[in-house]
Amino acid sequence: MKIALFVPCYVDQFYPQVGIATLQLLEKLGCEVEFPLGQTCCGQPMANSGCEQDSVGTYHQFVRTFADYDHIVTPSGSCAYHVKKHFDIIEQTPAVRKVRENTFELIQFITDVLKVTHIGGTFAHQVGLHLSCHGQRGLHLANASEITPERGGQVSQILSTIGGLTLTNLTRNDECCGFGGSFCVTEEAVSARMGIDRLGDHLRNGTEILTGGDVSCLMHMEGIIRRQRWPIKVMHVAEILNQTLQSTTTIPKTLC
Amino acid sequence: MSHSDLAEKFNTDFDKTTWHDESLWFVRQKRDRAVFQVEEFQELRELGSQIKDHTLSKLDYYLEQFEANAQANGVVVHWAADAHEHNQIVLDIIKKSGESCLVKSKSMLTEECHLNPFLEKNGVEVVDTDLGERIIQFLDQPPSHIVMPAIHLKKEEIGEVFHKHLGTAKGMSDPQQLTEAARQHLRQKFMAAKVALSGVNFAVAETGGIVVCTNEGNADLGIDLANVHIASMGIEKVIPTLEHLAVFTRLLARSAIGQPITSYTSHFTKPRQGTQMHVVIVDNGRTAQLGRPDFRASLKCIRCGACMNTCPVYRRSGGHSYDATVPGPIGAILSPNIDLKKHSSLPFASTLCGSCSDVCPVKIDIHVQLYKWRQIVSKSGDYSASKRLAMNVLGRVLERPQIYGRIGKVARRMLQITPHALSHAAALNPWAKARELPQPPAESFKEWYGKNRK
Numbered sequence: 001m002k003i004a005l006f007v008p009c010y011v012d013q014f015y016p017q018v019g020i021a022t023l024q025l026l027e028k029l030g031c032e033v034e035f036p037l038g039q040t041c042c043g044q045p046m047a048n049s050g051c052e053q054d055s056v057g058t059y060h061q062f063v064r065t066f067a068d069y070d071h072i073v074t075p076s077g078s079c080a081y082h083v084k085k086h087f088d089i090i091e092q093t094p095a096v097r098k099v100r101e102n103t104f105e106l107i108q109f110i111t112d113v114l115k116v117t118h119i120g121g122t123f124a125h126q127v128g129l130h131l132s133c134h135g136q137r138g139l140h141l142a143n144a145s146e147i148t149p150e151r152g153g154q155v156s157q158i159l160s161t162i163g164g165l166t167l168t169n170l171t172r173n174d175e176c177c178g179f180g181g182s183f184c185v186t187e188e189a190v191s192a193r194m195g196i197d198r199l200g201d202h203l204r205n206g207t208e209i210l211t212g213g214d215v216s217c218l219m220h221m222e223g224i225i226r227r228q229r230w231p232i233k234v235m236h237v238a239e240i241l242n243q244t245l246q247s248t249t250t251i252p253k254t255l256c
Numbered sequence: 257m258s259h260s261d262l263a264e265k266f267n268t269d270f271d272k273t274t275w276h277d278e279s280l281w282f283v284r285q286k287r288d289r290a291v292f293q294v295e296e297f298q299e300l301r302e303l304g305s306q307i308k309d310h311t312l313s314k315l316d317y318y319l320e321q322f323e324a325n326a327q328a329n330g331v332v333v334h335w336a337a338d339a340h341e342h343n344q345i346v347l348d349i350i351k352k353s354g355e356s357c358l359v360k361s362k363s364m365l366t367e368e369c370h371l372n373p374f375l376e377k378n379g380v381e382v383v384d385t386d387l388g389e390r391i392i393q394f395l396d397q398p399p400s401h402i403v404m405p406a407i408h409l410k411k412e413e414i415g416e417v418f419h420k421h422l423g424t425a426k427g428m429s430d431p432q433q434l435t436e437a438a439r440q441h442l443r444q445k446f447m448a449a450k451v452a453l454s455g456v457n458f459a460v461a462e463t464g465g466i467v468v469c470t471n472e473g474n475a476d477l478g479i480d481l482a483n484v485h486i487a488s489m490g491i492e493k494v495i496p497t498l499e500h501l502a503v504f505t506r507l508l509a510r511s512a513i514g515q516p517i518t519s520y521t522s523h524f525t526k527p528r529q530g531t532q533m534h535v536v537i538v539d540n541g542r543t544a545q546l547g548r549p550d551f552r553a554s555l556k557c558i559r560c561g562a563c564m565n566t567c568p569v570y571r572r573s574g575g576h577s578y579d580a581t582v583p584g585p586i587g588a589i590l591s592p593n594i595d596l597k598k599h600s601s602l603p604f605a606s607t608l609c610g611s612c613s614d615v616c617p618v619k620i621d622i623h624v625q626l627y628k629w630r631q632i633v634s635k636s637g638d639y640s641a642s643k644r645l646a647m648n649v650l651g652r653v654l655e656r657p658q659i660y661g662r663i664g665k666v667a668r669r670m671l672q673i674t675p676h677a678l679s680h681a682a683a684l685n686p687w688a689k690a691r692e693l694p695q696p697p698a699e700s701f702k703e704w705y706g707k708n709r710k
Binding site for chain 2 (some may be wrong): 011182
């Protein structure tokens with residue numbers, strides 16, 4: 001199984017630790033992972049701004065980079081969704097189809113492809129899970145509150161296998177955080193307000209560590225947390241899983 | 257003004273924004289409770305969606321069937337190509353009746369056609385009889401929501417309006433007392449009016465009858481007391497049979513406000529003896545939308561407003577920030593069809609979270625259409641030239657890995673050495689008004705990988 005790691009552009013530049021955690025986690029799970037150096041971005045910044053024609057070159061670069069791999073894994077539901085959903089404007093060659101079919105968000109890859117549903121280890125913290133919309137409603141990684149009252153999904157399921165970890169019971173389980181790509185600057189007022197409200201829910205319900213499957217949402221909320229000096233630490237879900245796997249093997253306890 | 261400008265203004269009142277968000281979220285939760293009680297609700301949505309798809313695909317056939325059956329019932333059917341024709345037809349009917357006062361129940365179509373100012377200009381007194389509509393009519397405001405037109409007003413504000421217009425005691429804000437005052441006031445109007453106008457929720461082709469759904473019974477009271485009933489409908493309101501109606505009555509009120517059914521679901525099929533019934537069938541841009549494959553499905557809308565109640569942006573920006581007849585997510589995909597220039601900011605007033613599509617009782621892919629409208633706006637003259645250029649340059653950088661890597665490194669370095677006051681100056685960087693920028697790391701993942709894995 002040839003697995004490629006896709007580290008989205010802004011993760012590469014600003015959150016390398018998330019890329020490192022993803023790589024190490026996959027390696028610990030027994031995967032041989034390559035990081036093809038030709039990769040840049042999924043093209044979403046231009047496309048969501050209405051300029052998808054400007055992302056065609058980036059789409060082709062993505063396909064060229066990843067066409068030879070069986071699976072493409074990324075710590076971002078949003079980017080995986082974009083490849084699957086919006087690479088439909090370029091010619092659907094076998095390579096394009098293969099790349100679209102085999103691009104996976106990290107947790108989906110772990111649970112659906114690797115069939116690993118138990119991570120174990122310990123992480124003695126109250127963790128607030130932010131369900132990013134593209135992962136949840138786009139890739140169906142979690143139940144949507146519009147469809148069913150049953151909360152649940154792959155990320156919360158896998159986190160709940162970790163000892164000592166308590167998941168925050170949010171008042172609004174899956175409200176958008178307000179990042180929304182260029183929305184965060186073009187609609188700055190609403191975007192910031194949505195982020196403040198989302199974090200208010202976490203603060204009221206005792207979140208110590210905010211996590212999620214999308215760095216973009218976390219970056220936006222971390223920006224507010226640091227501005228407000230709120231007592232919440234932000235970690236991508238790959239960082240938590242990577243730490244707990246370490247804790248079962250080399251480091252026995254206490255993290256952070 | 258763009259949506260973002262109006263939304264920014266709305267957000268200057270933090271507490272009122274909280275109140276607005278929570279009021280609408282309360283309705284969304286009511287909707288959830290009502291919907292989850294119906295085990296087959298997702299099947300109902302699918303059925304509703306398919307019935308609408310089918311009807312839109314044979315719209316000419318069903319409209320003509322409706323017309324023929326309505327005429328056989330003694331109803332006068334009028335066709336209006338646009339808002340002006342609609343308004344003129346309504347005015348002519350009123351003039352012919354010799355009356356000068358119209359009582360009107362809720363109709364978003366007449367809002368779209370700007371019927372009220374047109375009739376008033378022509379000497380007709382128009383009384384909106386839906387409570388919320390009457391309140392905003394006093395204030396000369398458009399509705400901020402299609403189901404709850406005055407949802408942006410607090411009861412204290414409504415008390416002020418009634419004090420001024422209905423002579424209620426100053427400071428009175430008890431909802432029950434205010435409603436009673438409105439009831440007494442409207443009763444006089446109902447008793448006096450001889451012409452009543454209603455909207456149409458569904459027009460049944462098989463019977464030639466129309467169906468009007470309200471909670472206040474104001475449509476029925478107006479129509480039953482009048483000699484002339486005018487019903488205004490968009491061409492997309494037709495459904496094939498009464499059997500299909502059953503699907504929509506189960507979907508509509510649950511999605512709208514969490515009720516199993518509206519208090520009144522009234523069928524009007526033929527005029528009572530000695531009275532007239534008119535139906536005005538209006539296009540006003542709908543066939544243009546029907547001709548757009550990517551946006552055709554927006555015509556499936558049954559106007560429940562669920563997408564507004566669930567939309568995190570609508571809840572925190574208010575209906576008026578959309579500056580459109582239909583606000584919220586559905587308005588943001590309908591309005592650009594009518595006036596792309598005026599409404600060019602609306603498709604961007606969304607995070608594309610997709611909640612609107614998931615609550616929609618007829619499964620309109622609203623967030624997908626928002627994305628598609630963005631692609632059209634960017635090619636029109638109503639898109640910022642600097643943003644257009646920036647996206648073009650960004651695209652050129654991101655298709656070239658080496659250049660991307662070099663620029664990324666320079667950008668991180670610059671961010672490291674730029675003083676915080678400059679990098680976070682709100683005037684230059686909207687991100688930083690409420691947020692810190694990420695702390696730039698010394699090396700990118702790619703650089704780390706080069707050192708540690710290769």
